[in-house]
Amino acid sequence: MSAVGAAFREHRGPLLATLVAELRSFDLAEEALQDAFAAATVQWPGEGVPRRPAAWLLAVARRRAVDRRRREETLTRCLPLLITEEARAGNPADDSLALLFACCHPALGPESRIALTLRFVAGLTVPETARLFLVPDATMAARITRAKQKIRTAGIPLRLPAPADLPERVPGVHAVLYLLFTEGYRSYRDEVAGEAVRLTRLLHELLPSGSETASLLALMLLHHSRRRARRRDGRLVLLADQDRTQWNARDIAEALTLLTSDAPDRPYRLQALIAAQHALAEHAHETDWPAIAQLYARLEAITGSPVVRLNRAVAVLEADGPAAALALLDGLEQHLPRNHHLPAARGECLLRLGDREGARREFARGAELAPTDTERDFLIKRAG
Numbered sequence: 139m140s141a142v143g144a145a146f147r148e149h150r151g152p153l154l155a156t157l158v159a160e161l162r163s164f165d166l167a168e169e170a171l172q173d174a175f176a177a178a179t180v181q182w183p184g185e186g187v188p189r190r191p192a193a194w195l196l197a198v199a200r201r202r203a204v205d206r207r208r209r210e211e212t213l214t215r216c217l218p219l220l221i222t223e224e225a226r227a228g229n230p231a232d233d234s235l236a237l238l239f240a241c242c243h244p245a246l247g248p249e250s251r252i253a254l255t256l257r258f259v260a261g262l263t264v265p266e267t268a269r270l271f272l273v274p275d276a277t278m279a280a281r282i283t284r285a286k287q288k289i290r291t292a293g294i295p296l297r298l299p300a301p302a303d304l305p306e307r308v309p310g311v312h313a314v315l316y317l318l319f320t321e322g323y324r325s326y327r328d329e330v331a332g333e334a335v336r337l338t339r340l341l342h343e344l345l346p347s348g349s350e351t352a353s354l355l356a357l358m359l360l361h362h363s364r365r366r367a368r369r370r371d372g373r374l375v376l377l378a379d380q381d382r383t384q385w386n387a388r389d390i391a392e393a394l395t396l397l398t399s400d401a402p403d404r405p406y407r408l409q410a411l412i413a414a415q416h417a418l419a420e421h422a423h424e425t426d427w428p429a430i431a432q433l434y435a436r437l438e439a440i441t442g443s444p445v446v447r448l449n450r451a452v453a454v455l456e457a458d459g460p461a462a463a464l465a466l467l468d469g470l471e472q473h474l475p476r477n478h479h480l481p482a483a484r485g486e487c488l489l490r491l492g493d494r495e496g497a498r499r500e501f502a503r504g505a506e507l508a509p510t511d512t513e514r515d516f517l518i519k520r521a522g
Contacts, residue, residue, distance in 0.1 A: 141187045142178045149192040151261030151333055152234055157199055158258060159233040159296055164286045166203055173202035234259060235340055236297045242311045243294045250285035251314050257282055260318065260333040270321045304345065311341065312354055312406070319358050325510060328365045335362055349399070353407035356393040360413035363389035374516040378422040390417045408437040427457035444473035452483055460487040478507035482517060498522055
C-alpha cells in the first residue's frame, strides 16, 4: 500500500470530522480533503512523506477550503469560521464525537444516521457505504444529500450535547455504533469494524462511568479480536475451528478489564459476557456452553428478540443437544423469514439427529439467503 493510501485509510475519517466541525459544511469539507489527498498523490512521491502526514493533509485541506470560498467570493464572511485559534487547537477526538452526535441526532431517521456516520465519521466513500447497505450508489448519494439537508434545515448543531442532555442522547449513538460495527463484522470489512471500535473508545473516554458504553466497547473488542482467524484462504472458519492463537490478546485483555465492574443486566453487557466465555476458553471443547445458554436466556428475557432466541438455540445445541435446540427454533420462521442463520442452525440440529436429507435442504435454503459469498460457499459445502 502506498503512503497516500495508508494515510487515506488511517486518517480520512478523523480529518473529515475535524474539517466538518471547523467549516460547518459537509460538502466543503469533502471537497477540501479530496484536494489535499490529490496534492499528496502528486507531491509525496517526489518530496517525501511528511513527518506528520495527518497534519500536512489538514493544513492543505484548510488552504484549499479558503481557495474554494474565495472563488465563491465569500471569504470575508466565512474565514472566521474556517481558521481560528480554537480550530487550530481543537482536539480531533472531540471533533469526531461532535460530528458523531450530530449524525445520530434523533431528528434523523435510523438509516440516515448510520449512512451519515459511515460517510462522514468513519470516512467511507459513497460507493463503499452503498455496498454495505446493498443499494445503488445513486440511491445512497441521494440519501446522504437529504440527510445533510435535514441537518441544515433543522439547525442540528455540530457540537457535543450539553452534559444534561447526554443521558438522553447516548443510547441513540450506541445503536448507530453497534450497527456500524455489525456491518463491518458481517461483511468482513475489518477497517469499518475497527472504526466503530475507535469511536466507541472515544465515547468511553468522554463518559468513563457509563457502564453500557464500557460494555459495548468490550463486546466489540471481543468480536474484533478474532478478525484474523475468521477466514482462511477466503473461506469461513467456524468459531470452534478457529486458530485461537491468532486472536488478539490485547483486545481480549482490554475487554475483560472493562467487564470487571459490577453492572446490571443490560443487552450490551450480557452480549459481552457471552463473548467473554468464548475468549476465556483456551480450546473450543473447554467452552462453558451451559453458562452461555443461561446468559442468552437472561438476554432473551430482557429483549424478547427472535435473533437472541436463535443464538440461544445454538448454545443449547451444544449444552443440551439437538432436540432441545430444535424446540427453541420452532416458530422463528415467521419472525426471521430472510435470516440465513435460522436454516443453518436447523440444519446443524437435523444433522446431529441423523436426518441428513433434512439437513441438506436446510443448508441449501441458508445458502440461498446468505448475504456474503463467504457464508454462501460455506453453506453450499455443508449441503454437500
